Amino acid sequence: MSPSNPYGVLIDPHAPAAIADWLDLPATKDVYAVADVAEYLLDISTDLTYLGLLVDHIHVGTINRSVVDEPVKSLDAAAGQLLPGQPHYELVQWRCRTCDTRLWRIHVDPRDPPTCPNNCGRLYPHTPS
Template sequence: MDDLKLLFDPSAPIDGTVRLDIPAGLTLEDAASALEALLAAEAVEYVLVVVDGRPVGVTSRRWLIRIGAASMRSLGDGAGATLPGESLRYRLLRYTCGMCNAEIRRVHVDPRDPPTCPNGHGVLELTR
């Protein structure tokens, strides 16, 4: 998890962030790919990264561009060109609370541990 610190923007605010839950043990490259997929899919500036229900850091679109997302690509990804459509590596899942509109994004969901509302309203609903 210490590797993930490279992705975090030290000047990013925690307020107004979108939450992205990632599983423990995700490699730096896979975490960066998940963040890139989120930023490509949604017009957000800041993302709070949560591992095993614990906030671990905040990143920003500006920070990821600054550190050069292309340098985090693996061998074989070429020049970073992608095919049109959704990522074949990750499908971002968006969950929302029907009572307070809290939102959580995830790249993985264990059916035994569905995401719950951070405000205590129970299990969140998959919205897309």
């Protein structure tokens, strides 16, 4: 894990450049918290394979479903923390009406509405059917 990207253990350097699904988290250096939220989202969204990771609205890399489980388990073991049960996160889903990109956030500040990572403009709340 490099100091410039503390999330390196979660990132797939071979992921495709075009990503349609994003997780946007507040600024944090807590890779354990980021790993927990990413793992939770991948667990509840079985259609996701790649997940672009934005931290404080900055793209830090792409998470691949096939490689996220092992780093998360390694992080837990290294910290001596085997957490019982799955944490619960209230993720809010947003969708771009132009390119159909999906973005999830834990919290949405009305003063800071999400915008499309592909620069299409505003994202809109989406409730999966």
